[in-house]
Amino acid sequence: MQLKTFPGGLHPPDNKQWSAHKPIEDCPLPEELIVPLGQHIGAPAVPCVAVGDLVKRGQVIGEAKGFVSVPVHAPTSGEVIAVEDRPHPMGRDLPAVVIRADGEDAWGDLPAPLDIAAATIDELRQRILSCGIVGMGGATFPAHVKLSPPDEKPIDTLILNGVECEPFLTADHRLMLEESERILSGIAVLQKILGVRQTFIGIEANKPDAIELLSRACADLSVEVTPLEVKYPQGAEKQLILACVDREVPSGGLPMDVGVVVQNVGTCAAIADAVLRGIPLIERIATISGPALVEPKNLRVRIGTPLRKLVEVCGGTRVEPAKIIMGGPMMGMTQLSLEVPAIRGTSGLLLFTADQVSTRPEGPCIRCGRCVRACPAHILPTTIAAYARLDLFEEAEAYNALDCIECGCCTYSCPAALPLVQSIRYAKNAILAKRRKV
């Protein structure tokens, strides 16, 4: 069968064999949890607890501020020992609530479960907001915002993103295999809120077990499992929509412009917990892997757990890691230390050894066109990067720099080892900064 996909992209070695067959394990509670108040795109939450307060698991410790914001909850019970700036995976010190776990892990008062059929759409949305649900594929966009499309943008299609195209990561794969009921309940909630006509679950063809299991589970529902070609960045929202329903989101637009809402399967499962059990987003599944690690695993991790704990649970390191990446190798962020906490967007933690750290010197562009052929945004990475390096931002903009989705395919494929996406990011920032000024 011809698998569906999008034009462009590439297939890096996926290295999923290290963890793909490892069942999800619960990561034990650390002694101290560092819970950042900003773990989503949008305004950070405002702390509503003080040092010395005793908190219960699931209790709100930071309140949402503004529409594009969600509250933050205590991942376990214990004592608040600090409300201050702490190192954040984003690379800066940012406000966080530090909790010393009491080991009881006692639940606080949770909101009552909702009946999907009986609850109003507003109640469902409100629940998703109050439980702090954000996109868990990595972008961490507040889920309730995506689920509140304006009236003039009718939504007819829901797409569940189970692609997981980043190398090494297997968390969504394990979730689909082991906890598919959570995903299906979440789908029911989303279908009710959006009133969609059709629902798809997009999964890369390298997860045949997940495709089969979900296809069987969805047989009686109006949900279609769509196997997709194994290609990066198949999980990028716009590329996924093109592959599943053959609609092209206009440049600068959003999925809702073509009547589609995309949610990651992990987000969908979290929505089910929030609505059916009143449980806020205080944990997630993450893949801990990489060649420097003793035993790669898929862990259920409480938000706020220091990365060091995750590494310990996986048997520690074989060799000193030379690079620590939160997320996948194509779009993840390098970390300065293992003391930063896991956050809602932590889909993976990868430890690379020195020989995987490419320090090839960059050469001149030989105009081979590899970056052009790989670019899923169909722009000219080499040209834009060349302008960006000369600080010629207007030219970079004219060559559609802003359409870059920062997938990194260009840099990955460049034989001259040019940091293309890095230069383009720089140009994008400059262009956007200028726009904000005028």
Added chain:
Amino acid sequence: MANQLYLSSSPHFSSGESTDRLMRQVIYALLPAAAVSVYMFGLPALVTLLICTLASIGFEAVCQKLMGRPRTLGDGSAALTGILLALNLPASSPWWMSLIGAFVAIVIAKQIYGGLGYNPFNPALVARVVLLISFPVQMTRWTAPAPLSLSFDSVTSATPLGQAKEAVMLHGALPADLAAGFGDFFLGRMGGSLGEVSALALLLGGLYLIWKKVITWHTPVSYLATVVVFSGIFWLVDGTRYPDPLFHLLTGGLLLGAFFMATDMVTTPVTPRGMLVFGVGCGLLTVLIRLFGGYPEGVSFAILLMNAATPLIDRYTQPKKFGFVPEKA
């Protein structure tokens, strides 16, 4: 943590593809053609190959030293230019001509523009054309093939393209026995420059490059297809004056040009659509020059002319960006 942690922005992975590996692959792909030329033309061919290659590497090193640029001989691009240049010369080229060719290719056509990646024209072709204009006699004294000869006193012969052109000019018609030579042309038993001789060896090399994903099919296929179609039209109109497409394919530098010169990354378009336009342009110009130009062979001129058009082609063949919505009227 005691040791140093690398911080960098994503991606943290690379394909491992490198400029030197690409250049090396092209050199490997040229080896069959080089070997056939040595077999057919003997020692003089080997000497020409060696002088061109070593001189190109030497000039590159001297230039980089004088201009204070980083030494990049390891990238293999100078050696590749040297081999390509040799393959564009007659076997009987005097040593000084090979030297001048290497100088023009590396110093004038490449380093003065800024080195690898910045030259607008294919260096080996620039050198060839400069030599052709400056030393027409030496450049068209083709050695007749004499397998495994060690002698430097070669018998000269015309190239099939030259013969055809001459016959049409003198008698108004092609020689009658043109098609009889096709088997020889294919294997390399004909007069010509080192790399023009064996269609088989060039085809092998070209397919190797496509298989290894060093080049894409776009340029060679569009180039060759255009030559076949365009020359086919002339042939159908008057088969006595215009040779058939197969003759065009097998003789002269067409295959060398289509697989190895028109696919030179630096001087040709970066987009797949641009490559198609480039190939079609090369094909049209090649046939026009061969049939109506002052030289029997048109490949070098065709590719150089299209090199000049490359920035323009790149500009007008930009892909339609993702999510492009046509302006509403």
